[in-house]
Amino acid sequence: AQRVTQPEKLLSVFKGAPVELKCNYSYSGSPELFWYVQYSRQRLQLLLRHISRESIKGFTADLNKGETSFHLKKPFAQEEDSAMYYCALQAAGNKLTFGGGTRVLVKP
Amino acid sequence: EAQVTQNPRYLITVTGKKLTVTCSQNMNHEYMSWYRQDPGLGLRQIYYSMNVEVTDKGDVPEGYKVSRKEKRNFPLILESPSPNQTSLYFCASSLSPKNYGYTFGSGTRLTVV
Numbered sequence: 451a452q453r454v455t456q457p458e459k460l461l462s463v464f465k466g467a468p469v470e471l472k473c474n475y476s477y478s479g480s481p482e483l484f485w486y487v488q489y490s491r492q493r494l495q496l497l498l499r500h501i502s503r504e505s506i507k508g509f510t511a512d513l514n515k516g517e518t519s520f521h522l523k524k525p526f527a528q529e530e531d532s533a534m535y536y537c538a539l540q541a542a543g544n545k546l547t548f549g550g551g552t553r554v555l556v557k558p
Numbered sequence: 559e560a561q562v563t564q565n566p567r568y569l570i571t572v573t574g575k576k577l578t579v580t581c582s583q584n585m586n587h588e589y590m591s592w593y594r595q596d597p598g599l600g601l602r603q604i605y606y607s608m609n610v611e612v613t614d615k616g617d618v619p620e621g622y623k624v625s626r627k628e629k630r631n632f633p634l635i636l637e638s639p640s641p642n643q644t645s646l647y648f649c650a651s652s653l654s655p656k657n658y659g660y661t662f663g664s665g666t667r668l669t670v671v
């Protein structure tokens with residue numbers, strides 16, 4: 451069975467500082483990994499897909515199969531980045547498993 | 559506007575009284591899914607559907623039923639709600655989950671007393 455772990459429940463950083471959200475997974479197959487974000491009073495929305503290797507809103511995430519990690523990074527945090535972030539793993543059979551989430555608070 | 563619509567947004571009900579939360583999408587997506595979100599537990603998948611009349615259990619299906627009689631709708635049914643089903647529920651849909659991820663609805667906050 452697949453599992454996604456986000457070890458930090460809360461990350462508090464100052465504006466302009468780097469931020470890194472950790473995500474570790476366990477899955478026997480080839481994983482498809484995503485980061486979703488939920489801003490205050492808004493619906494959950496897709497932020498990044500590992501297959502696209504894109505940078506969205508300054509965020510990047512690299513899949514490290516050796517370490518089974520998919521950490522999310524941004525070099526300079528902005529106040530509008532304050533939100534709840536979820537790492538998710540899409541397994542075979544279209545089962546999507548989420549981590550417990552990390553709340554990011556960017557202080558001015 | 560392309561979206562996933564859930565109704566109602568808020569619901570308070572009593573133990574044992576059957577209820578249905580509706581979910582509809584206008585994007586012609588084949589894949590649909592239901593999640594519940596609880597503090598400290600993140601989102602957990604209840605049921606998912608890969609097409610009309612094709613559904614499967616997620617991680618926490620006990621106490622829930624779903625149906626997919628047409629592509630656009632995927633209602634969540636609680637035949638006999640209990641207080642431990644008090645939660646925030648999200649419906650989501652996707653054209654191809656592996657390639658595009660899911661589009662989520664606004665959520666339904668359910669309280670069972």
